[in-house]
Amino acid sequence: MDLSKRCTAEFIGTFWLVFGGCGSAVLAAAFPEVGIGLLGVSFAFGLTVLTMAYAIGHISGCHLNPAVSIGLVAGGRFKIAELAPYIIAQVVGGIAGAGMLYLIASGKADFKLADGFASNGYGEHSPGGYSLLAGFVAEFVLTFMFLLIILGATDKRAPQGFAPIAIGLGLTLIHLIGIPVTNLSVNPARSTGPAIFVMGWAVSQLWLFWLAPILGAAVAGVVYRSVFEVTDAK
Numbered sequence: 645m646d647l648s649k650r651c652t653a654e655f656i657g658t659f660w661l662v663f664g665g666c667g668s669a670v671l672a673a674a675f676p677e678v679g680i681g682l683l684g685v686s687f688a689f690g691l692t693v694l695t696m697a698y699a700i701g702h703i704s705g706c707h708l709n710p711a712v713s714i715g716l717v718a719g720g721r722f723k724i725a726e727l728a729p730y731i732i733a734q735v736v737g738g739i740a741g742a743g744m745l746y747l748i749a750s751g752k753a754d755f756k757l758a759d760g761f762a763s764n765g766y767g768e769h770s771p772g773g774y775s776l777l778a779g780f781v782a783e784f785v786l787t788f789m790f791l792l793i794i795l796g797a798t799d800k801r802a803p804q805g806f807a808p809i810a811i812g813l814g815l816t817l818i819h820l821i822g823i824p825v826t827n828l829s830v831n832p833a834r835s836t837g838p839a840i841f842v843m844g845w846a847v848s849q850l851w852l853f854w855l856a857p858i859l860g861a862a863v864a865g866v867v868y869r870s871v872f873e874v875t876d877a878k
Contacts, residue, residue, distance in 0.1 A: 645703060651729050653704035655737035657696040661708050662741030662837045665689035666762035669827075670749050686819035689828075694812025701808060709831040710734055711857035715791040718865025720873070721798075734833040742837030763838040763846040764829040764853045772824040779826045780856045786818045787830040787860030795868040829853040830860075 668688035672680045680688070697706045705722070707713045710731040716722035722730075742761075749755050760769070766779035774782070793814035797807040815830075822828035829835040835853035839846035 647726060647729060650704040650726075651733035653700040654707060654730055654733040655740070657700050657704070657706055657708045658734045658737030658833050659741040659744070660696055661689070661692040661831070662738045662834055663745050664692040664741075665834065666742065666838055667745045667748075669762040670745060682820070682823050686816045686823065689819050690812040690814075690816030693815050694808050697808030697811060704730075706808075708734060708737075708833070709857075710833055710854075711787055711831060711861035712791065712794060714858050715787075715794070715861030715865040718862045719791075719795050719869045720865075721795070731833075735836055738831075738833035738837035739840055740837075742841055745838075746841050757842050760827070760846075761838045761842050762827060763842045764827045764835045765845065765849050766826055766852060769845055769849060770825060771827055774825045776852070779852060782822050782825040783829055783853065783856035784860040786822050786828070787857040788864045790814060790818055790830055791861045791864035792868060795864070796872070799872075801874070826853070830857050832857055 665685070665688050668680060669685045672688075673682075673685050693706070693708065696708060700706050705716075707716065707722075707730060713722060713727055713730045713734070717724050717727055746761070749761070763769070766774060766776045770779060794807075794811055796802060797810040797814075818830060819828050822830070832854040835850060839850045
């Protein structure tokens with residue numbers, strides 16, 4: 645399919661991931677009496693990926709994440725020549741999703757960006773007070789495992805049609821583990837969207853949520869390609 649159409653799908657999908665996932669954290673996580681909490685937010689992120697995987701997976705591959713695109717390049721599943729357009733579409737989609745969320749959230753009288761707006765952080769901005777090193781390790785390892793799930797679930801030897809379920813539930817599990825550490829990123833586009841609105845500390849710490857996920861994804865791509873991938877016999 646035409647690259648512009650695939651990038652449009654990536655824009656829409658990443659918009660949905662940020663709007664739905666971060667929206668659940670900002671609007672619903674601590675809502676009086678019926679707040680969905682950490683479990684609900686984790687499922688919200690997983691459901692955004694699961695629903696988009698079925699909606700646009702056949703169009704763009706449903707990466708929704710610069711780290712995933714880079715990991716797929718490292719794994720030999722995606723063309724490096726198409727990497728930059730995909731990343732641009734994902735980041736712009738993430739910012740648009742955060743913008744739409746801000747438009748809604750700011751309609752509440754006591755809304756404050758100082759509350760974090762679902763931004764990722766470490767140290768004093770970590771939900772559990774975790775250090776920079778802890779945040780880096782968590783983001784690296786969890787992105788590594790996320791890419792292994794993606795690469796394995798979409799392998800031609802895997803059962804067909806179930807990849808979105810495995811990937812969506814995988815992202816849910818990853819959030820259950822990582823939200824207390826960094827609010828969980830494993831996705832530079834997801835981190836960039838809210839950070840653009842919070843500014844200050846969120847932007848100054850944003851480098852970690854690009855570096856660690858990209859490294860984790862790239863290593864996973866190389867590992868899967870070199871250890872588990874099977875080349876068709878000629």
